[in-house]
Amino acid sequence: MAAPTVQMIDGEGAFHEEEVKQFVASTGVAESRSNYQVVAIMGPQSSGKSTLMNHLFGTHFVEMDALAGRMQTTRGVWLAKSPKISDITTLVMDLEGSDGRERGEDDTNFERQAALFALAVADVLLVNIWCHDIGREQGSGKPLMKTIFQVNLKLFAPEPNRRRTVLLFVIRDKSKTPLAKLAETLGEDVQRMWDAISKPPQYVGSRIEDFFDIQYAALPHYEEKYDDFIADSIVLRRRFSPPEEGEEPGDSLVRRHPDQLPAGALSLSTANIWSVIRSQKDLNLPAHKIMVANVRCEDIKNDQLAAFTGDQAWAALVEEARAGIIRDFGARAAGLRESCIDGYDQEAAYFHAAVRDAKRAELEEGLAEALAGPFEEQAALLTEREMAEFDRSFRLGMSEGRGGGFTACASECQADALGRFDAGLRDALVRGAPALDGASARANLVRRAGEYVEKAKHGRVKEAVTVADKRLTALLTPTAIDLLQDCPPGLWPKLHAALASAAAAAESTLTQALEGIELSAAERQAASKKLQAAGQAKLASLLQEAALTRVSRMRDAFNTSFTLDENKTPRTWMPRDNIDVLARAARRAAANTLAALCVARGADYAGGDAVERAVLTMAAPDISGGDGGEGEGEGGGAGGFDISSASEWPGSLPRDAVLVSPAEARSAWREFMAASTLAVQQAKITQQANLAAGRRAPPVWALAAILLLGWNEFVAVIWNPVYLIFGFLTFMFGWMLYSELDVDARMQQGWVTGILGIWSNLGDALRTVSERAVQTGVALVGEGRELLHDHAGGAAPQPRAFGEPQRELRQAAADGAHKPHRSAAGLVRRKEMGVEMAGVGAATASSGAKEE
Numbered sequence: 001m002a003a004p005t006v007q008m009i010d011g012e013g014a015f016h017e018e019e020v021k022q023f024v025a026s027t028g029v030a031e032s033r034s035n036y037q038v039v040a041i042m043g044p045q046s047s048g049k050s051t052l053m054n055h056l057f058g059t060h061f062v063e064m065d066a067l068a069g070r071m072q073t074t075r076g077v078w079l080a081k082s083p084k085i086s087d088i089t090t091l092v093m094d095l096e097g098s099d100g101r102e103r104g105e106d107d108t109n110f111e112r113q114a115a116l117f118a119l120a121v122a123d124v125l126l127v128n129i130w131c132h133d134i135g136r137e138q139g140s141g142k143p144l145m146k147t148i149f150q151v152n153l154k155l156f157a158p159e160p161n162r163r164r165t166v167l168l169f170v171i172r173d174k175s176k177t178p179l180a181k182l183a184e185t186l187g188e189d190v191q192r193m194w195d196a197i198s199k200p201p202q203y204v205g206s207r208i209e210d211f212f213d214i215q216y217a218a219l220p221h222y223e224e225k226y227d228d229f230i231a232d233s234i235v236l237r238r239r240f241s242p243p244e245e246g247e248e249p250g251d252s253l254v255r256r257h258p259d260q261l262p263a264g265a266l267s268l269s270t271a272n273i274w275s276v277i278r279s280q281k282d283l284n285l286p287a288h289k290i291m292v293a294n295v296r297c298e299d300i301k302n303d304q305l306a307a308f309t310g311d312q313a314w315a316a317l318v319e320e321a322r323a324g325i326i327r328d329f330g331a332r333a334a335g336l337r338e339s340c341i342d343g344y345d346q347e348a349a350y351f352h353a354a355v356r357d358a359k360r361a362e363l364e365e366g367l368a369e370a371l372a373g374p375f376e377e378q379a380a381l382l383t384e385r386e387m388a389e390f391d392r393s394f395r396l397g398m399s400e401g402r403g404g405g406f407t408a409c410a411s412e413c414q415a416d417a418l419g420r421f422d423a424g425l426r427d428a429l430v431r432g433a434p435a436l437d438g439a440s441a442r443a444n445l446v447r448r449a450g451e452y453v454e455k456a457k458h459g460r461v462k463e464a465v466t467v468a469d470k471r472l473t474a475l476l477t478p479t480a481i482d483l484l485q486d487c488p489p490g491l492w493p494k495l496h497a498a499l500a501s502a503a504a505a506a507e508s509t510l511t512q513a514l515e516g517i518e519l520s521a522a523e524r525q526a527a528s529k530k531l532q533a534a535g536q537a538k539l540a541s542l543l544q545e546a547a548l549t550r551v552s553r554m555r556d557a558f559n560t561s562f563t564l565d566e567n568k569t570p571r572t573w574m575p576r577d578n579i580d581v582l583a584r585a586a587r588r589a590a591a592n593t594l595a596a597l598c599v600a601r602g603a604d605y606a607g608g609d610a611v612e613r614a615v616l617t618m619a620a621p622d623i624s625g626g627d628g629g630e631g632e633g634e635g636g637g638a639g640g641f642d643i644s645s646a647s648e649w650p651g652s653l654p655r656d657a658v659l660v661s662p663a664e665a666r667s668a669w670r671e672f673m674a675a676s677t678l679a680v681q682q683a684k685i686t687q688q689a690n691l692a693a694g695r696r697a698p699p700v701w702a703l704a705a706i707l708l709l710g711w712n713e714f715v716a717v718i719w720n721p722v723y724l725i726f727g728f729l730t731f732m733f734g735w736m737l738y739s740e741l742d743v744d745a746r747m748q749q750g751w752v753t754g755i756l757g758i759w760s761n762l763g764d765a766l767r768t769v770s771e772r773a774v775q776t777g778v779a780l781v782g783e784g785r786e787l788l789h790d791h792a793g794g795a796a797p798q799p800r801a802f803g804e805p806q807r808e809l810r811q812a813a814a815d816g817a818h819k820p821h822r823s824a825a826g827l828v829r830r831k832e833m834g835v836e837m838a839g840v841g842a843a844t845a846s847s848g849a850k851e852e
Contacts, residue, residue: 003059003083008093008270009117011075013110015274020079021267027081029089030264036089037254039082039240040118041170042144043128045097048172048222050074052128053094055233056240057082061094077114087241088254089263093118113277115148120273124166124240124253131173131218134186142193150197152211160210166253167212170236174218183216190214215253265292293352297359300347305366308340314370321374325381327427333374334431337367341432368433378428379441382421383448390417390449394456405516406460410453414446421445457517461527464513469534472506476538484546487557487593492601492608495539503535540656543600547659550597554590554672562586562679572742573687583680584623590672591619598660599649610650614643615665622673733773740765 006023009015024030039057041049050061059080074096082090095114118125127145136142171182194208208214217236220228242254261269272295308314314336320326344363348356390413397409425438479498483491510531519527546553562582565571573579595615601608641650646662660668707714717723741761747754 003080005060005078005080007076008079009077009114009274011096011110013076013113013278015271017267017271020270023079024263024266029081029091029266032089032263034260034263036091036263037123037240038091038093038121039124039126040093040095040122041126041128042095042115042118043097043126047097047128047130049097049126049128050094051222052126052170052172052219052233053092055230056237057090057092058084059092059094077117082240084237085240090240091266093122111144112147112151113274115144116151116277117270117274119148119152119165120277121270122165123255123257124168127167127169129169129171129186131171131175131177131182134171134182135189142189145190146193146197149194149208150199153197153199153203160206163257164209164211164213164255166215166255168215168217168253171216171218173221179216179218182218186216187214213255215251261292268292268295290352290355293355294359297348297355300344301359301363301366304340304344304347304363305370307343308336308367309370311336318374321377325378325385325424329374329378330427330429330431333371334433337371337430337432340367364433368435371430371433371436375428375430375436375438376441379425379438382424382428383441383445385424386417386421386445387448387452389420390414391452393417394452406457407517410456414449414453417449418442418445457519460517461514461519461523464510464517465527465530465534467513468506468510468531471509472502472531472535473538475502475505476535477542480539480542484542484597485553485556487553487596489592491596496602499535499539503532506531506535540600543597543659547597550594550660551668551671553597554593554668555675557593558586558590558672558676558679560586561589562676562683571683573683573690575687575691577687579680579683579687583676583683587619587623587673587676590676591616591623591669594619594660594665594668594672598658598665599653600657600659602657610641614641614646614650614662615669618643618666619669622669729773733769736769736772737765740769 004023004027006019007016008020029036041053043049050063053059054061054063057080059082061078061080062074074094076096078094080092080094082092095118096111169183169186171179171186174182191208199206217239219232219236222229239251239253241252243252269292272292313332317326317329317332317336321329326332341360341363344360348359393416394410394413397413398406421442425442429438430436476499479502480495483494483498488494507528510527514524514527562585563571571577571582592612595612598611598615599608643662643666649658649662717727741758743754743758
């Protein structure tokens with residue numbers, strides 16, 4: 001009866017697991033348990049592998065028909081049971097030959113995979129090699145053997161001397177060369193291959209004998225010495241039988257392994273080995289028993305994970321975890337997890353312990369990954385809840401002014417938030433899943449709370465600096481504006497003193513605003529520096545504004561000195577005013593203003609003195625030149641500095657200290673001189689006009705009109721002494737009032753302005769003129785009485801000197817000059833009127849005496 005044959009792996013690499021399982025069951029292989037061996041053969045295509053296996057083991061693998069040509073006859077891997085070896089079940093695998101033209105040079109992957117498969121499964125691996133290829137580098141698949149040696153160490157990670165696969169080199173078409181010589185040459189080639197391969201670190205220095213039991217056999221030519229070939233095949237077949245009990249192993253190739261898998265697991269074992277070889281590139285393959293445990297435990301693990309994730313209770317828990325915080329999340333999740341672990345333990349109880357435990361650990365990792373999502377959602381919800389509560393309690397504490405200030409309130413709120421988070425996290429922890437400890441979520445809460453507090457602290461510090469800056473600005477700005485408006489002597493010390501005073505007050509405000517906020521020394525110093533910088537920037541802004549309006553400020557300084565008197569009232573430019581002297585003083589004040597605004601002088605910088613001297617030197621010719629035209633002074637200040645041609649100020653001035661460059665100073669002074677020259681000229685014109693107005697007589701036509709129209713009244717007054725005296729007194733009173741109000745000067749300011757000025761001073765002028773008239777009248781009456789008394793006594797009258805009443809009137813006029821809003825022209829007129837009144841009084845008294 002022909003031995004049954006089954007194709008384990010087809011030419012496309014598909015493993016026929018069901019066919020192998022049926023083969024194992026139908027041939028009685030399963031009943032052999034561990035009393036079986038697997039023999040495989042590898043070698044080049046058309047080298048007689050199938051023929052050799054058929055003659056050795058009585059199998060019926062398809063052989064090549066030499067008459068039909070040399071071609072591929074075996075595709076994939078075939079399996080058969082040897083009917084000629086009865087004392088041990090022998091399974092024979094026939095592999096597709098290597099280096100076949102059907103697959104070509106590029107498709108060698110299947111060859112390597114089939115060779116690895118044979119090496120992993122077979123207890124004895126026959127290497128079919130032609131005698132004439134021994135000694136050749138590329139002969140009989142040596143490169144393939146070198147590759148499988150290397151990949152075997154990498155993938156299978158075998159233990160040295162634990163399970164040594166028998167490598168039986170079958171030398172075909174033996175020549176006259178003795179087998180020992182052939183074996184020696186072949187052994188040297190194999191050793192060189194072993195030494196040349198790249199080994200993992202743990203196998204460096206190992207020998208090929210630690211993993212393979214190398215044996216040799218030789219067979220004559222199959223066609224030329226057929227009978228000898230059959231006889232030697234029978235002899236070789238005996239080596240695949242175990243020795244009798246108590247006998248030495250001898251040449252027997254049968255090896256017993258304590259970890260041999262049961263024959264019933266052959267289909268699963270081989271299928272898994274082939275699957276791993278086909279799909280994995282870098283895997284530590286254990287022995288057959290561990291491989292089966294790996295596959296089965298992996299399946300159990302995946303089934304349990306799938307059952308866990310598909311459980312309706314788990315799905316409901318996931319949905320609830322997304323919706324909100326679950327108080328018993330940890331307990332419910334732990335129950336589902338333990339149920340899954342118990343199911344795995346029950347199904348994997350009979351597999352290799354190390355593999356079972358490793359897969360159990362993987363299952364626990366998988367469960368932890370599945371639990372991680374909902375757990376992290378719960379931790380995130382807890383974090384958000386506590387951050388919201390932290391924000392609310394912190395704001396409430398700060399608004400209520402909770403004791404201890406900002407830092408104490410923040411620390412208390414942080415501690416409360418962490419305490420509540422830890423309590424909620426304990427309910428979410430899953431028993432048996434230590435990786436899900438919520439440490440990252442807690443760290444995230446601590447980080448976010450810290451960032452919140454830090455941001456709030458920066459906001460409070462910024463707010464405090466802003467408040468202090470506002471106070472500094474409120475204190476500094478008015479003082480600085482006033483100083484820069486007037487530019488008094490010692491401007492810069494006064495400015496720095498004002499800045500220092502404002503900065504000290506602002507620093508006190510800052511200290512009060514920062515009370516309760518725990519700041520490092522660097523942070524506190526940074527806040528103070530920011531405040532100081534704000535003060536410096538504000539002062540610099542005011543200085544820049546003053547420098548940009550320098551010409552206007554020079555005009556203001558000039559006008560204040562030139563157009564206002566010592567009482568700060570406008571000058572009317574009477575003849576007594578020395579305009580040239582006043583102009584020089586006013587231009588000197590304007591030059592001082594320009595000199596003070598050229599450079600910003602710090603507390604530690606004295607270079608501004610040279611700048612001021614240079615500016616004053618430039619202005620000196622125009623100041624001393626009276627009302628001369630425009631011009632710039634020649635020469636320089638201290639150290640021979642010539643501002644007329646300089647582009648920079650003397651000394652090492654910082655760039656930001658220069659407010660006005662020399663060129664800008666020259667331009668400003670020229671512009672000012674043009675305006676001041678015009679003002680001086682206008683003042684002189686006004687003075688000449690006032691002088692002419694005081695001397696101007698009424699027009700002739702006016703006098704003629706008065707004479708013609710008032711002739712009757714004039715005659716009546718002339719012929720009536722009472723009218724004459726009353727009219728004269730009324731004229732003198734009106735003239736004195738006219739002079740007191742300085743009508744000419746006021747009307748030159750405009751009709752509206754003049755009338756308003758006259759009206760506002762009319763009361764004071766009436767009072768003053770009345771008092772003076774009364775005093776004059778009293779003096780005249782006294783003079784008359786003295787004349788009458790002297791006349792009655794017969795004594796000749798002694799007329800008083802003209803200067804005495806004149807001095808009295810001058811004194812009275814001087815007293816009136818100290819009253820406000822009275823011009824020098826009015827005083828002159830009052831003096832003249834006083835003299836006239838005194839003369840008239842004396843004449844009247846004299847005529848009165850004669851009549852008596």
